[in-house]
Amino acid sequence: MEQNNQLLTVSPSPHLHSPVGTASIMGDVLIALTPALIWACYVFGMRALYLTLISVASCVLFELLYEKLLRKPVTVGDLSAAVTGVLIAFNLPVTVPIWLPVAGGFFAIVIAKQLFGGIGKNIVNPALAARVFLFSWPVDMTTFTTPVRDRFHSLFIKQDLDALATATPLSYLKEGKLPSEVQGGYQTIDLFIGNVPGVIGEVSALLLLIGFAYLCVRRVTTWHIPVAYIGTVALLTLVFAKGASVSFMLNELFAGGLFLGALFMANDYATSPVTPNGRVIYGIGCGLITVFLRYFGASAEGVSYAILIMNLLVYYIDRFTKPVRFGGKKHEKQ
Amino acid sequence: MDEYKNTRRSQIRRMPAPERVMIPLSQHIGAPCTPCVAPGDTVTRGQVIGRTEGLGCPVHSSVSGVVREIAERHDARGRAVQTVCIDNDGHNTLCPDLAPYEGLLCEADPDRMIELIREAGIVGMGGAGFPAYAKISSARGKAELLIVNCAECEPFITANHRLLLENPASVINGAKILLKALGVTRGVLAVEDNKLDAANKLEQLLDGDQLLRVRVLKTKYPQGDERQLIYVLTGKQLPVGKLPADAGCVIFNAETCASVYQAFAHGMPVVERTVTVDGDCIANPKNVLVPIGTPIRDLIEFCGGYRAQPKKLLNGGPMMGQALHDPDSPVTKTTSAVLAFSEKFSPAPKEDYRCIRCGKCVQACPMHLMPIYLSQYLRAGNLEACLQYGANSCIECGCCTYICPGRVPIVQHIRVAKGKLREQKMAAEAAARRSEKEGKNGAK
Ligand code: SF4
Numbered sequence: 001m002e003q004n005n006q007l008l009t010v011s012p013s014p015h016l017h018s019p020v021g022t023a024s025i026m027g028d029v030l031i032a033l034t035p036a037l038i039w040a041c042y043v044f045g046m047r048a049l050y051l052t053l054i055s056v057a058s059c060v061l062f063e064l065l066y067e068k069l070l071r072k073p074v075t076v077g078d079l080s081a082a083v084t085g086v087l088i089a090f091n092l093p094v095t096v097p098i099w100l101p102v103a104g105g106f107f108a109i110v111i112a113k114q115l116f117g118g119i120g121k122n123i124v125n126p127a128l129a130a131r132v133f134l135f136s137w138p139v140d141m142t143t144f145t146t147p148v149r150d151r152f153h154s155l156f157i158k159q160d161l162d163a164l165a166t167a168t169p170l171s172y173l174k175e176g177k178l179p180s181e182v183q184g185g186y187q188t189i190d191l192f193i194g195n196v197p198g199v200i201g202e203v204s205a206l207l208l209l210i211g212f213a214y215l216c217v218r219r220v221t222t223w224h225i226p227v228a229y230i231g232t233v234a235l236l237t238l239v240f241a242k243g244a245s246v247s248f249m250l251n252e253l254f255a256g257g258l259f260l261g262a263l264f265m266a267n268d269y270a271t272s273p274v275t276p277n278g279r280v281i282y283g284i285g286c287g288l289i290t291v292f293l294r295y296f297g298a299s300a301e302g303v304s305y306a307i308l309i310m311n312l313l314v315y316y317i318d319r320f321t322k323p324v325r326f327g328g329k330k331h332e333k334q
Numbered sequence: 335m336d337e338y339k340n341t342r343r344s345q346i347r348r349m350p351a352p353e354r355v356m357i358p359l360s361q362h363i364g365a366p367c368t369p370c371v372a373p374g375d376t377v378t379r380g381q382v383i384g385r386t387e388g389l390g391c392p393v394h395s396s397v398s399g400v401v402r403e404i405a406e407r408h409d410a411r412g413r414a415v416q417t418v419c420i421d422n423d424g425h426n427t428l429c430p431d432l433a434p435y436e437g438l439l440c441e442a443d444p445d446r447m448i449e450l451i452r453e454a455g456i457v458g459m460g461g462a463g464f465p466a467y468a469k470i471s472s473a474r475g476k477a478e479l480l481i482v483n484c485a486e487c488e489p490f491i492t493a494n495h496r497l498l499l500e501n502p503a504s505v506i507n508g509a510k511i512l513l514k515a516l517g518v519t520r521g522v523l524a525v526e527d528n529k530l531d532a533a534n535k536l537e538q539l540l541d542g543d544q545l546l547r548v549r550v551l552k553t554k555y556p557q558g559d560e561r562q563l564i565y566v567l568t569g570k571q572l573p574v575g576k577l578p579a580d581a582g583c584v585i586f587n588a589e590t591c592a593s594v595y596q597a598f599a600h601g602m603p604v605v606e607r608t609v610t611v612d613g614d615c616i617a618n619p620k621n622v623l624v625p626i627g628t629p630i631r632d633l634i635e636f637c638g639g640y641r642a643q644p645k646k647l648l649n650g651g652p653m654m655g656q657a658l659h660d661p662d663s664p665v666t667k668t669t670s671a672v673l674a675f676s677e678k679f680s681p682a683p684k685e686d687y688r689c690i691r692c693g694k695c696v697q698a699c700p701m702h703l704m705p706i707y708l709s710q711y712l713r714a715g716n717l718e719a720c721l722q723y724g725a726n727s728c729i730e731c732g733c734c735t736y737i738c739p740g741r742v743p744i745v746q747h748i749r750v751a752k753g754k755l756r757e758q759k760m761a762a763e764a765a766a767r768r769s770e771k772e773g774k775n776g777a778k
């Protein structure tokens with residue numbers, strides 16, 4: 001066959017590449033979040049799905065618009081904006097007005113992500129930044145619904161009479177009461193499975209865990225941050241339990257946004273350390289601050305602020321945990 | 335990482351010498367040879383055609399015929415080097431000076447052996463091309479362990495694997511000759527566990543030998559890197575900036591050992607080598623025993639030509655090999671593979687790369703560096719930080735770039751950083767020398 005020299009590409013090694021790219025990783029994250037989303041539709045009604053779709057659409061659109069307006073390469077294909085969209089929706093109560101996720105998407109994508117330089121360059125987790133921003137509308141953000149009993153009516157949950165402001169299990173815990181001790185209360189198993197009031201994505205620790213296990217199997221993420229984070233919270237709430245220690249601890253773990261935060265927000269790539277040791281330190285830090293805020297803070301929840309605070313320290317943790325290079329320091333004397 | 339050892343069952347085929355060979359006078363690390371033949375001279379197979387006084391060893395003709403010209407040509411690494419072009423007369427007349435080593439190995443004088451290894455033009459055939467005689471002389475007295483590198487960890491390449499299966503005795507005997515020349519009494523043949531058949535063959539042949547043992551290693555790129563090999567075999571991490579001999583080790587590639595054996599048993603210098611020809615564009619991938627100096631174009635023709643138009647042609651493995659721009663560049667002593675890839679297999683690098691801070695590169699780096707920060711600091715122009723983060727320890731294995739989902743050309747960034755650091759250091763040294771001189775002049 002004729003050999004044409006002109007057509008040969010000369011590029012530096014390596015010449016092989018792993019098939020795993022940013023888009024396939026983000027796709028895996030979306031898959032991992034799906035069980036929790038399906039569950040949310042089951043307990044809160046189809047509105048959970050609508051809100052999620054609106055949130056995803058607005059994140060993707062804002063990213064597209066921003067990049068088009070500034071004539072930057074379009075990156076919506078990497079699916080990271082879609083992941084941010086799902087995570088924003090997961091942090092909303094199902095009763096919020098439709099414009100709220102849109103506002104959240106704008107804040108997350110334009111302010112928290114793109115103004116810092118886009119994917120990988122943002123300092124704080126965009127979805128968490130959006131959540132904190134949306135607390136400017138505290139009433140909307142803290143009106144929780146009890147899980148729907150009559151699932152067939154759940155499509156229009158906003159009109160449902162059940163949709164009243166409800167205290168979350170976490171607020172009982174703050175007062176030192178176990179949710180199961182309160183009238184009509186929730187058992188620990190309800191908390192684990194997710195049969196409790198809360199924001200769309202946080203209620204079912206079990207399904208979030210299944211999603212996370214999938215990510216571990218696909219080697220998208222490592223165990224370090226979640227184990228360090230949840231482990232720290234478990235240890236502290238066991239030692240400083242308000243009441244029966246083990247069940248108090250378990251309730252602290254499964255109530256609120258700890259699992260969503262630890263499994264899917266704290267170990268967001270861009271805003272967590274790159275070294276394994278750094279990830280453990282970061283997870284422990286998140287755990288310490290979370291418990292501190294839950295005990296002494298103004299609100300019942302502490303996960304978002306804990307992660308945001310640790311986000312700011314990531315660069316220093318990375319530098320502090322720089323691995324000893326092969327044949328470095330301790331081997332020099334041999 | 336997929337291994338792609340497609341040619342593992344393909345027997346080594348000897349390729350007839352082409353009509354013309356082009357033999358570069360620099361196929362090793364060190365000083366290039368000066369030609370000792372002139373255009374029009376008749377040469378024979380195995381005859382010395384270039385020599386050097388410095389570090390380096392002679393280059394021999396791989397065919398018999400007439401020297402047509404001596405000119406500058408691109409070698410497979412893209413460097414312009416003096417190259418001797420020889421028209422093959424097809425007779426394969428052997429050089430009359432070639433003679434096997436006479437005498438008993440146990441009585442051999444190490445200095446003579448080293449001289450013989452130099453004369454045979456033996457260099458590190460795994461790809462480095464460091465002259466074997468120089469390695470032996472510098473390791474003598476320091477090294478206690480000979481490591482024969484049969485890891486062959488790069489994807490696609492199976493040349494050593496086939497050599498170990500088809501002619502294990504040559505590797506073992508070559509290793510024994512090296513033991514004697516080095517004055518070392520212990521050697522291991524390090525084989526990855528994807529070549530258990532070869533390991534078994536070696537075991538059988540060694541049959542409880544006191545000097546040499548087979549060690550089976552986990553298949554894991556870059557297992558064949560010197561530092562990784564020493565670490566898995568001895569548990570020692572070679573300190574930054576030290577050579578294997580400092581850890582009491584000396585490492586030779588399997589094919590280098592076989593060449594040593596050829597030199598002693600038959601008096602044959604390095605005039606041919608085994609090359610794996612593979613890739614999705616090659617019609618009949620196989621392992622070939624190729625005369626040194628064969629144009630890669632002819633070698634590919636021997637393997638049935640192209641199945642599809644290649645986008646990339648590689649000299650060496652896909653992780654560390656060089657992309658060729660000229661298919662007429664010749665096979666040299668360090669060409670372990672020729673691979674032809676289509677776009678599908680080896681996509682062009684992305685201009686628009688983005689780090690997503692996944693940390694996969696940090697976990698993948700066998701030298702325990704932080705490739706992400708090396709790349710970032712280089713792009714920020716902070717060479718000081720590159721140095722601090724160990725840019726100079728990078729072995730350019732490519733693991734970080736292979737794994738990077740953001741398609742950041744990390745290794746290339748590190749190479750640039752290393753180059754700049756080298757320049758900086760040289761400039762600083764030059765300045766120091768100047769000021770020293772001025773200081774002396776001032777004192778007068
Ligand atoms: S090429 Fe990358 S992985 Fe390999 S040693 Fe260098 S920095 Fe580490």
Ligand code: SF4
Nearest residue numbers: 689690692693695738
């Ligand atoms: S592997 Fe690539 S994307 Fe991931 S941290 Fe390293 S450079 Fe960034």
